[in-house]
Amino acid sequence: MAAISFQSVSKTYPPSRTQRAHGNPGLRALEDVSFDIEEGEFFGLLGPNGAGKTTLISILAGLSRPTAGQVSVHGFDVQTHFADARRQLGIVPQELVFDPFFNVRETLRLQSGYFGIARNDDWIDELLTSLGLADKADANMRQLSGGMKRRVLVAQALVHKPPVIVLDEPTAGVDVELRQTLWQFVARLNREGSTVLLTTHYLEEAEALCNRIAMLKKGRVVALDRTSELLKAAASNVLRFKTDAELPWELARNARITGRIVQLPAQNALEVEHLLSSLRQAGVPVEDVEMRKADLEDVFIDLMAGEQTPLEVAR
Numbered sequence: 001m002a003a004i005s006f007q008s009v010s011k012t013y014p015p016s017r018t019q020r021a022h023g024n025p026g027l028r029a030l031e032d033v034s035f036d037i038e039e040g041e042f043f044g045l046l047g048p049n050g051a052g053k054t055t056l057i058s059i060l061a062g063l064s065r066p067t068a069g070q071v072s073v074h075g076f077d078v079q080t081h082f083a084d085a086r087r088q089l090g091i092v093p094q095e096l097v098f099d100p101f102f103n104v105r106e107t108l109r110l111q112s113g114y115f116g117i118a119r120n121d122d123w124i125d126e127l128l129t130s131l132g133l134a135d136k137a138d139a140n141m142r143q144l145s146g147g148m149k150r151r152v153l154v155a156q157a158l159v160h161k162p163p164v165i166v167l168d169e170p171t172a173g174v175d176v177e178l179r180q181t182l183w184q185f186v187a188r189l190n191r192e193g194s195t196v197l198l199t200t201h202y203l204e205e206a207e208a209l210c211n212r213i214a215m216l217k218k219g220r221v222v223a224l225d226r227t228s229e230l231l232k233a234a235a236s237n238v239l240r241f242k243t244d245a246e247l248p249w250e251l252a253r254n255a256r257i258t259g260r261i262v263q264l265p266a267q268n269a270l271e272v273e274h275l276l277s278s279l280r281q282a283g284v285p286v287e288d289v290e291m292r293k294a295d296l297e298d299v300f301i302d303l304m305a306g307e308q309t310p311l312e313v314a315r
């Protein structure tokens with residue numbers, strides 16, 4: 001049985017009164033999203049701002065209703081069997097929400113109580129140690145730094161030992177140390193059998209951690225495949241250089257340009273030679289020329305730049 005199953009999920013946010021008055025039918029945030037995440041997978045959900053990632057996670061968490069379609073967790077429908085589905089999930093939210101009146105241990109005990117677990121201190125201690133919070137157990141939530149609060153949110157999501165862990169942008173604005181602590185711990189839980197669903201903007205994180213990835217664009221799944229296959233789909237190399245000059249159109253249309261830095265896909269040495277000679281002929285002076293292997297960001301940019309038609313990639 002799939003750990004998480006999204007079946008033909010669509011979501012339209014209704015228009016505001018003013019929008020309705022102007023004939024605006026509302027916003028289609030998700031369009032026929034279907035995929036399964038198997039037990040034990042480390043799955044990445046990627047997409048630019050506004051692609052629909054948080055909407056999909058909110059529906060999974062039972063916080064938002066889909067306009068059409070079904071979502072289930074370990075076979076429990078998130079609408080009709082909310083409590084059973086919710087018990088399977090440990091959700092680390094994007095926003096820092098916490099009760100300022102409790103200390104860290106009390107916060108975690110309260111959350112355990114919410115799931116009906118009376119004596120949970122052994123697991124709470126293990127969570128505190130693994131997340132580098134052991135010396136903060138008695139600190140009031142108000143006294144914690146932003147990074148520490150985020151660690152508590154992770155511990156809070158895991159108090160009931162959920163088999164499925166959902167992390168919505170957990171490392172946005174988080175320092176390197178916390179990222180490493182968090183990834184080591186989540187990777188360990190995944191090795192021990194937990195399923196992990198991660199949404200992130202950090203593509204190198206997704207590349208390093210996720211065995212399979214779905215990419216969303218404007219509410220549609222535009223790629224769904226093993227990370228290794230997605231990487232194979234990219235041109236295998238990238239030619240990178242700096243220039244102040246304007247590129248000829250036939251090169252510019254394939255280029256990724258960030259300020260003075262230009263990156264062009266190139267399959268092999270012959271193609272690199274070809275690109276360099278085109279640049280020479282066009283009178284484009286280049287500096288700091290180097291080659292690098294394509295990464296997930298290249299795949300992502302390719303897909304996001306592509307036309308609207310969803311690209312069906314089988315698992």
Ligand SMILES: Nc1ncnc2c1ncn2[C@@H]1O[C@H](COP(=O)(O)OP(=O)(O)OP(=O)(O)O)[C@@H](O)[C@H]1O
Nearest residue numbers: 013027028029047048049050051052053054055056
């Ligand atoms: N409560 C809401 N009411 C109306 N529109 C909404 C609401 N929540 C989200 N949207 C819209 O739905 C679309 C998808 O938003 P969503 O937050 O799911 O995207 P996202 O992929 O999570 O983006 P980000 O990476 O910025 O978090 C966006 O166009 C957004 O403006």
